[in-house]
Amino acid sequence: MHWSLIIYCGVITYLTRFSMIFLLKKDIFNNKTKKILSYVPAAIFPAIIFPPIFLDNSGSLDLENNPKIIAAIFAIIVGYLSKNVIATIFAGLTSYWFLIFVV
Amino acid sequence: MNNKLKTLFKGVTDVSPLMIPVFPFGIIYGVIGMELGLGAYMTLGASIIMFAGASQIVLLQLFSGGASSLVMFSSVGAVNSRHLLYGAVLSEHLSTLRLTWKIILSYVLVDQAFAVSNTYFKNNENNENKHYHLLGAGFTCWVIWQISTIIGIVLGSVVPEELGLSFTISLTFLALLINDFRKFKNIIVMLVSGIVATIGYNIIPFKAYIIVSALSALTVATLLTLTEIKKK
Numbered sequence: 001m002h003w004s005l006i007i008y009c010g011v012i013t014y015l016t017r018f019s020m021i022f023l024l025k026k027d028i029f030n031n032k033t034k035k036i037l038s039y040v041p042a043a044i045f046p047a048i049i050f051p052p053i054f055l056d057n058s059g060s061l062d063l064e065n066n067p068k069i070i071a072a073i074f075a076i077i078v079g080y081l082s083k084n085v086i087a088t089i090f091a092g093l094t095s096y097w098f099l100i101f102v103v
Numbered sequence: 104m105n106n107k108l109k110t111l112f113k114g115v116t117d118v119s120p121l122m123i124p125v126f127p128f129g130i131i132y133g134v135i136g137m138e139l140g141l142g143a144y145m146t147l148g149a150s151i152i153m154f155a156g157a158s159q160i161v162l163l164q165l166f167s168g169g170a171s172s173l174v175m176f177s178s179v180g181a182v183n184s185r186h187l188l189y190g191a192v193l194s195e196h197l198s199t200l201r202l203t204w205k206i207i208l209s210y211v212l213v214d215q216a217f218a219v220s221n222t223y224f225k226n227n228e229n230n231e232n233k234h235y236h237l238l239g240a241g242f243t244c245w246v247i248w249q250i251s252t253i254i255g256i257v258l259g260s261v262v263p264e265e266l267g268l269s270f271t272i273s274l275t276f277l278a279l280l281i282n283d284f285r286k287f288k289n290i291i292v293m294l295v296s297g298i299v300a301t302i303g304y305n306i307i308p309f310k311a312y313i314i315v316s317a318l319s320a321l322t323v324a325t326l327l328t329l330t331e332i333k334k335k
Contacts, residue, residue, distance in 0.1 A: 001141055003148070005172050009162060009179040010152035016183040018209035020190025025198045029191045035328045036321065037188040042289045043320035044182055045276040046297030047313045048161055051304045052273050059305050068270055075274055079281035085124035088278035089271065096270055 067099035107232045114239025117219040122247045124278070125215065128156055129248050131271045133255015134262055135160070138269075139167050143256045150252040154210065154245060157279070158182040160272055161313065167269075170310035178313045189217040193237075196224040200234055208234060211241025288327045296320035 029037070053072050056062040063069070075092030082088070129150075136146030141163075149159050158179040165175045189212055197205060220237040227233050262268060283289035299316035307315050 001145060001166055002172075003145065005175060006145065006149045006152055006162075008172075008176055009149075009158070010154075012176065012180045013153050013155045013158060013183045013186075014209060016180070016186040017190055017212040018205070020187055021194050021197050021205050021209055021212075022202075024191060024194035026195050029188070032328060032332060034188065034192075036325050037185060039289065039292050039321060039324035039328075040185040040188070040317075042280060042283050042292045043296050043324055044313065044317040045157075045280055046293045046320070047300035047316040048164065049273045049276045050297035050301045051312070052164075052269065054301045055304055061301075068273070071270070072273065072277065075277055076284065079278060080284045083281055085278040085281065086127065088281055089124075089127065089274045092274040092277070093271060096267060100267065 067096055067103075070099060071096035106230070107235050110230060110232050110235040111239035113223070114216075114220060114236035114241075115243045117223065117236070118215055118240035118243050121215040121219065122243065125156070125244065125247055126251045128275050129251025130255040130258065131268065131275060132156060132160055132163070133252045133257075134259040134268055135163050135255075135272065136252075137256055137259025138262075138264065139163055146256050146259075147249070147252055150249055153179075154213065154248060155179075155183060156213075156248065157276070160275070164272060165310055165313070168310055174310050174314075177311075181314050181317050185214075186212060189214075189221075192221060193217070193224070196228075197234060204234060208237050208241065211237070211245055213241065213244050216240040216244050288324075288331075291327065292320045292324045295323045 049072075053068045054061060054063070054066075071092050074095045075088050078084075078091035079088035132150070133146055136149070137143070141149075149162070153159055153162075161178055161182050162175055165178055170178075190209070193212070197208065200208075216237060219240050223236045224233055227236075280289075280293065283293060296316045296319070299319045300312045303312040303315055
């Protein structure tokens with residue numbers, strides 16, 4: 001990792017925040033565009049979540065006896081019921097540790 | 104207490120409850136940064152320069168997978184594209200401010216600060232110092248993010264790798280989506296993104312799987328939005 005890459009990433013991050021505040025006088029996005037932009041987290045985060053869970057170190061699909069899948073399902077259930085961010089992470093991590101260290 | 108300070112403190116107290124999940128997120132980021140060998144200065148440096156948790160972790164994950172600089176840079180841009188929405192929504196309230204204010208407030212426009220200050224702006228249109236609310240909320244996030252990064256850096260040198268802390272990346276992002284679990288359309292969008300990424304991880308060149316799956320899922324989101332509008 002180079003410092004220059006971190007600086008470029010900092011610049012692009014800043015520009016996504018600054019550009020609209022700087023350019024717009026009024027909110028110009030119509031409801032359709034806003035609705036689509038509101039899907040951005042749902043469209044991007046699973047791409048980060050799925051591969052480390054379903055793929056093993058060599059990059060092939062690992063569906064049998066995979067503790068990460070079970071732990072993730074448990075986390076989803078806790079998240080759905082509690083709507084609590086910390087409870088979700090905690091449930092996933094402790095069930096994962098239970099599966100790899102105890103079972 | 105004058106109105107400016109009062110508004111500033113309102114921003115601090117409004118955003119504080121949202122800092123509870125940010126804290127472990129920052130610690131996880133710091134620990135992983137150290138485990139990947141970025142070193143303390145670079146791990147903390149990224150938190151100060153970028154100040155964007157989700158994209159900092161994406162950057163680390165792509166780095167550990169051996170992605171090219173261009174892919175890391177564009178993935179960070181994609182993850183942060185949601186800020187365009189925040190800026191557009193807030194521009195209505197901030198357009199009369201001096202440029203210096205816009206420059207400062209843009210640096211601290213993170214998810215949590217946007218959430219609380221946008222609500223405050225809507226309810227307090229007539230407060231001429233309402234931008235102090237975003238200043239207070241934003242810098243509270245900033246301080247918490249830097250402190251938790253530093254704690255993570257310290258812990259990173261002692262936490263053993265066997266604990267599988269890299270799994271917490273998946274878990275933290277999963278936790279950020281809990282509000283989407285109840286919406287059917289969001290579940291479809293999430294599944295498209297996740298499945299395309301899992302299949303594409305090995306097939307799509309240059310580790311561009313995050314961008315490709317995000318664009319596929321956003322296309323589906325657009326189609327869903329358009330059919331919804333037609334029905335009305």
